[in-house]
Amino acid sequence: MKYTTDDLRTKWLDFWKSKNHVVIPSAGVIPDNDPTALFHNAGMHPLVPFLMGEKHPAGIRLANAQKCIRTIDIDEVGDDIHLTFFEMLGNWSLGDYFKKEQIAWSFEFLTKILKLPVEKIAVSVFAGDENAPRDEESAEFWQKQGIRRERIAYLDKKHNWWAKGDTGPCGPDTEMFFWVGDGNGPKNFQDTCEDPQWVEIWNDVFMQFNRSPDGKLTPLPQENIDTGMGLERTVAALNGLSSVYETDAFASILQKLSELSDNTENTTSKRIVADHLRTAVVILADKIAPSNLDQGYILRRLLRRAIRHGRKIDISGSFCKIIAKVVIEKLGKAYPEIKQNEAFILEELEREEVQFSKTLEKGEREFYRMYTKKRNKILHSDPSFAGNPLHIDGKWAFDLYQTYGFPIEMIEELGKEHEINIDIKEFEKEFKKHQALSRAGSEKKFKGGLGDHSERTTALHTATHLLHAGLRKVLGEHVEQRGSNITPERLRFDFSHPEKMTSEQIKEVEDFVNQAIQADVIIEFEEMSVDDAKSKNAIGLFEHKYGDKVKVYSMGEFSKEICGGPHVGNTGKLGKFKIKKEEASSRGVRRIKAVIEN
16 A cells, blocks of 8 residues: 555655644543534544633644544445544644645645645635635645646535534634546636546635624634544545545455454445444444443444444354454554553453343244234234235334344344235335434434533533532542533533432532532633643643643632533622532533533
8 A cells, every 4th residue: 555544644744843833632522511422523623622712721823633423324335435433633723824835834734745646636725605705715825836828627515615503713724635536637627527536535625704693704704724634534535445445444354354254255244343333433433331311321332333233244143342452453553542441341241242132032922922912912813914024014013123222134134034924115214214314313423522501501511510519529530521411591510420319419419519619719711731730739631632731720629620611700700509410420420510600
């Protein structure tokens, strides 16, 4: 191979170091305080507070490789391009350089570092509309670098505009494409940009406007650069490969699957197993266990899908731990937290695989129970039915699938064995209905990919610091944050604790938070090294995501915690804190829902 994922990741980080950028570690895949997303789904996602104006302790030029997870297209996984976990290479300017420098450096990286022939490169820029001008500036900068005018396409907002959502920061972007077909590709990119042999490998976003609720665009006081290059997809394109699964990112995983399975025909199932277990390892590395809620539910779904497809390629016995070890070996060097949490990852995988095997057994028992009951009922009214195939409606099959997680393929197999005709069309109808509801929920959850930074949300975020400190004081220092979800109405806080809290413990934590609020202490922050933060007994969550410097927020003697913000100025602004519910989130993790009452 001309390029490996390790090669490209290293070249990327070294290049931006040479341009005076600070390389920051990848954040975990679980957003700290963003109610709009279950996972970090883009490289810029963890940096939202800093793109919105918060000061980053590492400075105004940043670069990294970020672990990302997207599950909206989970049903497409197994084709040539879709993955649930991928790495996103990115660089950022927080109010420093802008279009001219970014485009020049983009061209330099592509042609000097990756040594791509300029004849195989094309770019797109924003075509302009009634609200924002045509981006002639970017086009001009590209031409100065050596991109021919006919290789620059002007595309609409769907293709070349980034927005926070309906309101907030937004701006045009420019995308870079590489021709993977024979020769140097068509001369005119405007007319051929839809050709699949033009593969997008990089996107530079220019955040230069703010959109008000009435749709009006005004220039931002701080212009930011946000870029993204999908690691696996780019390596595939650079090597002339037709699929991301042909890259080194999957080579060792698929090799191990081939050793476990003699099935050489079902390529799709092998890819699904490889992708899903790779993603599962990354989620588990953030100490998220399989459950029936939120990220834990997605993790469980991925694992069960992987186990089912493992059966489809005739793997006998347990295999999740075997594949996970290969994934850990591959990714552990770039993301040390994966190797550090290996024991937890393997233990949870083994537990889930054993549990799902029992689920399949339950599904089979339920299938036979329902099948026998239905056949006996028919025979009771019509003895002459004996020997005829039984017809079962698809809704029954879907209920079996939905309730027990029993795969339709297995339902069909059992049906054939017992001469049962299952209405697959009706099953698919029910499944699509369920899928549409799930997709709508996911899209709503993921819309915008950015958190709400209103005053209410900021206050509730501040309160999570006090809640965290209170839990550690009352329950013990084993308590660690496992997740946080905040809306303007309430906060939700997940934390490690093995048992249900008593009503006395809940009141004690509540009292601790309210005492801190009544004390009306000023909230201060300092920038310091992680070691200094530890020496001052600051709580540090998901430590692998921090760079050399961190922000430590202090609330008197009540709380000292590493965080990126935002926070209110003093605790007295919070109002009365009230815990509404304490419940289980997943094994060993409890969940508190709380509000602030004015």
